[in-house]
Amino acid sequence: MPKRLSREFYTRSTLIVAKDLLGKYLVRRVGRKTLVGKIVETEAYIGPKDKASHSYGGKITDRTKTFYLKGGHLYVYLCYGIYLMLNIVTEKENKPEAVLIRALEPVGKYDFSKIKNLSNGPGKLCRWLEIDKSFNGEDLTKSKRIWLESRGEKMKKSRIKASRRIGVDYAREWANKPWRFYIFENPSVSRR
DNA sequence: CTCGCGATATTCT
């Protein structure tokens, strides 16, 4: 039985949430169709101390203010002028921590060859889900167009791998923190 | 297979 994730799920420690999100389902309603994807790759951003995070140093700007909402909201922003990134805010209000959703495994009738390329990267999954900037600040516990749910599957700990984060080399030693989590040998995990 | 690069626009300095 699918069950929408509650506020309590999101307001826990960011590293716990990042790992716990693996194997959960993201549901996106757009018009008459419903897109569903299983989360297979995440990254934790733990500001203000985390140099790789937009909330580094406790900085608040127009772009990053939704980062400071309580857990369960979305932080969506544009990167490289082309791609949107989808983040799930964690922890309590004014604690700017979040989990970047890096890859989903599409659920439904897709060719295997398509599945591999639809949402195996943070920019691509936003395009697939038709996410736009209006999703910034969306509340996942209330929204009618996007939410997360558990389908009662247990994720084996042995399937979860951790690694350094991707694309944040400018953060130097912070880029080496093992804060990227993914499901081992899942074909939808982003390459590298 | 790996590497390098350009696209593109919003944000921040």
Add this chain to the structure above:
DNA sequence: GAATATCGCGAGA
């Protein structure tokens, strides 16, 4: 004016 939490293409090996 510079930087950017990415992606796909084309060249070379």
